[in-house]
Every structure is written in structure tokens, then in C-alpha cells.
Amino acid sequence: MTIPAPFLLYLGSTTDPVAIKTSRGLATFRREDCVGEFRHDDCPLTLGLPRMTIAQGVAAGARTLVLGIANAGGTMDPQLVADARAALDAGLNVASGLHQRLRDVPELAELAETRGLSLFDVRDPPAAIPVGTGSPRAGRRVLTVGTDCSVGKMYASLALVNGLRARGATADFRATGQTGILIAGGGVPLDAVVADFISGAIEQLVPARTDGGWDVIEGQGSLYHPSFAGVSTGLLHGAQPHALVLCHDPARTGIRGLPERPLPDLAECLAFNIQVARLTRPDVRGAGLCLNTSAFGEDVARDLCAETADRLGLPCTDPHRFGVDAIVDELLCPESSTPAPTALN
Template sequence: MHNKIVILTDGYSTPFLAKTAISLLRYRTDDIAAVIDGAAAGSTAQQVLSAGGDVPVVASLADVADADALYVGIAPPGGKLPDEWRPMILEALQRKLDVVSGLHDFLTDDEEYRSAAEQSGAKLVDVRRNKHKSTATGHRFRKGCIRIHPVGHDCSIGKMVTSLEVQRGLSAAGHDAKFLATGQTGIMISGEGVPIDCVVADFVNGAAEQLLIQNEQHDFLLIEGQGSISHPAFSAVTAGLLHGCAPDGLIFCYEAGRTQVKGLDDFDIPSMKDQMAACHAMANLRHPCRFIGIAINTRNLTAEEADAELARAEAEFGLPACDVYRTGADKLVEACVALRKELGQ
């Protein structure tokens, strides 16, 4: 993995567009040398993106003394690479920096980028490009390998963050736990995983299953969730992951106050109880499974409102609830350990 990373967000440094950069700044802070955004040069990453502390925001690669890679830090709708970034990407390649992107617009499909990389010896890394072509086998996972999988009421609500924070909490408590990435940002954070939304439909279950088989020596696997079982566009990856990773425990994630599907105007999100019932039924078709907790994104609530929402959710669902940023992940960590004991493992 690279440890002198420059993140490119130039002109796109908003919470909605730069979520990849924000997650990298949160979870790989020590590996980030700088963020490039000309309009905010002279600021810190914390000031611009609310993450990353004193990581500097600079105007160009010339302002970075030492780097080994340029990471594309945005995830815009449609996954297109901004045309205006071409000179900066070519400059990075000429400076022998690897260029890493998680977008659907592949760097390696661009002849000019390929030529520049070949000349300098730098690498082009398209995180979403994959060769998964195996169907699932219904593998019986090792007894003692507890698989925890967050699902949610919509996209972009914190399923990856929930997985990462619970894994961190389990590891801090002395347990053998690993986070398994299934999306581009998670892969860029952990250095491995499966870009599940770019796997051919028939192979989604198999790709997830293989990822877990490669890691079933661990006692806890926290498998990043994708999409939503009720999302009109992205339900397929949700179903594929539920069967591919055959979870023992599910964590339901939602953003407080969100009532409409992201990206689809006037499309209401179905009730959480209905979605939970659907996820539970889908998972149990493959392997015995139950919900062990609730993770709530309370970013749009005051502290008092957040406390009230957590209490309301616990009362409604009869499960421990937390906001992994605001209140920590301890309740979910404890629920994972309790599930392991319940299963006699």
C-alpha cells in the first residue's frame, strides 16, 4: 500500500462529491501527504473536508515535497473523471507517481494515460476493474468465523463506516477481526476487497464468497454493505452480498430524517421494519441469521435530538443502537461478541 498519498479533489471538495477523500483522510490519515484543491490552498483538510487534521491543502503537485501516489478522491454521480484533471494526472505520471482511481471511468482505457505510465514506470490502478468470473458454491464457512454484515435503508448512509468502526472496536478489545471492503472507497482504505458493483451479475455472490473464503481464518469478518434491498436501482448488490457472505449477524443502518431514496426524485423509502424483514428473510434463505444492532447516522440532528433518536430506535426495534461517530461503536462490538457466545463459538 502507498504511504505518501496526495488526494485529488480540485473543484469538487464537497461532502457529497469528495466522500472517498473524506474516508481516506479519516482512516489513513498518516498516509496522506496533501490534498489538492486550488481554491482552498493554504487551508487544512480538517477545515475543508472536516477530516484529516493538519493535512495541508495545496494548489498543485509542485507544492508536495514527497509523494508516491495520486488518489482520485471523488465519487461523482456516473463515476466520470473530470476532463479538467487530465493535466494533473499526466503530471503525476510524469513524476512517477502511481495514480489510483475508484471511478467507473477507467484510467487504463485511456491511451494517453497508458503511454505516460509506460514511459515513467508509474502504475495506473483502477480499483473497480476486476476479473471475477466464478459463481458461488454455497461454501460452508469455518465454525468460529463470525460474519457481520451491515445493511441499510438507502445508499450512502454509513454502512462502510459502521463496518470499519466495529472492526476497530473488536480489534481494540483483543479480538481477531477484519474489515472486508466491497466498494471502491473501502478498497482504497484497506488495500484489498471486491468492487461488487462492477462484478457481472451472475458472479456477484461468488466474488463475495471467495473474498470471505480467503479470510475465514479470522474470528470476526465485518463485510461492507452496499445499496439497499428496496432500492429501485441498487438492490441487486444487496441481495448478492447477503447470499455471498452468508452472514451470522446483520446491523441495520439508516440516516435519521431521510425519507426519500437518494438520486430518485419523489421515491419514498419503504418502512424500516419492512426492509429489515426483507433482509432477514433473504439472508436466512442462505444461512441462519438475525439482526444484532442498529447504526444510526445522526449528522443532521442536534446532540439532544440524536440521543432521543437512539433511545427511540432501541425501544422500537429491541436492539442496541448507536451512532458510531457520535457515541462510538461499543454497543455493536458487544453485540458481536454476544452473538459469538450465543453460537457457541
């Protein structure tokens, strides 16, 4: 799947900053491929790119409108369909990471066909996914996990890949969500896989590896999110991670989409993830924590990281602000960590 760049990034009428995470991911990690952002007048958000109409995007060279917004359920409302139509009318391909497929909207499918343009449904899982086996496989794998959805697992994963490479290690990013797939140009949209095949999809995406390199696997959801914990569980089992990095947003006051539900304690959350992961990787261990401190000033952010590192006995950083050197140290020198307790079973 090669989606023609450059991109015009869609924000639509979204008012929730977290809901534009796919557009923001592209604006951050593939900024050179983004000509501008499209938003309606009622959208208060920006990615810091030039605001453009669809016609202006075409004039600036855009080849694809990326519907880079996320919403629980992933359906397309009439405005989104109308905007996608307008993009096709103007000669743009359209890419989407929503659950509902562009190709399943007849007016879009027909228009794309007529115009000779392409619809890219990034959340389409591969056709033949095997059932997972949990059989031990070679390789060195890190998985990011979270206290909640959308707390920076993808950002942390990409930072860890860069950090490992900076030390001369071979490292690859393994995308499991629509944003990561759009950034990496490949991966598996894990939340769109049929439930019986969650762990198998990860075993297929990240097979045995003997070149000494690292696979850094993007986490999904949270064991503490009652909507999505099944996905997180299968991902833990399929990944067979040697190390977990726990991601957290210290500004968040309740579980995303369920604000009355409190976030878990960090130490408890890491311990529970380790407990679940041990089913397929008995010696899994925590290697560090990543906080998204963007809501705080630099001094507060530094204090938050230091206090968390002290409390959990593991390196803690904001990858965007302070880098991931301390966690990479921990990954590359596993003998420095305490031995894993005996396996769960």
C-alpha cells in the same frame, strides 16, 4: 496492489459532500498517509487537510494522487483527465476508484508509461471469480446493510472491527467498495464485478474460517435502491451473514440520486434484508443499527438512537460519536437475542 503513500487527495470541483467519500475515508482512516487535499476554486468542500497544488503535494512528499470521488456511472470528465495528466507530469502515480479505468484513457496510459509511473484502478475486480454456491461455510460473519447508498456502512464496519478487537476477539474488515479497498489495501470492488459472479465474489473474499474470528463485511447499496439492489442481493447471499447491522442516515429525505423516492421504514428494511439473507443463512438475525447523526447536535443524536433502539428492540448507536459497544455485546452474546423465525425455504 500496494499503492505508494503518502497520498494527495483529490476533490476536484465536487460540490456534493457525499461524492468525496473515498477521499474522506482515506483522510479519516489513513490520515497519517495523507499530505493534503487538491481542489479547484469552485469546490466548497474540505477534508481539513492543507490545500495544495500538485506541485505543493509533490514538495510535501506525496507519491500518489488519489481520485477519491464517486459519481453515478463512474466516468471521467475532461477536467479529471487533465488533472490526472498534470499529476503524472509532476511525477505522481494516480489511483482511481471510478468505473472507467485510468489505463483505458490512452493519453494517461502513455504518459504513465513514459514517466515510469503507475496507474491504479482500484475498481478492477479479480480475473477469475467463481460462481457462488450458497453452500454453508464455517465462520462468524457480520454484514452491514443500509436503507440507502452512502449511509455509513463502511464506517460502521470499521468501527465494529475495532470494537470486536477491543474485546479481545479476532476480527477482519472485508472491503467491498473502492474506499474500503484503499483503506484496507485489499478487497473486491463488488459493483464492478460481472453480474453472474456477485455472490461468488463474496464467497471468494470471505471464505470458510475456523479460527473463531469474525469477518466484518462492508455492505453495498440497498435493497431499496432501484439502481443497485442487485448488488445488495448478491452480497447478502454470498456473505451468509450470521448477523446484520442496519445503517441509516436520519438526515436524508429521499433515496440518493432519486430524491423523490422515499427511504424505507427501518423495521421493514431490516425485516426485508433478513428475509433475503435467509436463502443462504436461515438463522440470520439483526444485531443492531448504526445512525450517521453528523447533521444533528449531540442531544438530538442521543435521542434518535434511543428512540430507534426502543422501536426496533435492538441496540442503536452512532459509531463515530458513541462507539459500538452495545452492538458488540449483542454479537458476542447471541443467546440474548430472540430466536430467528423459521427459514424462508
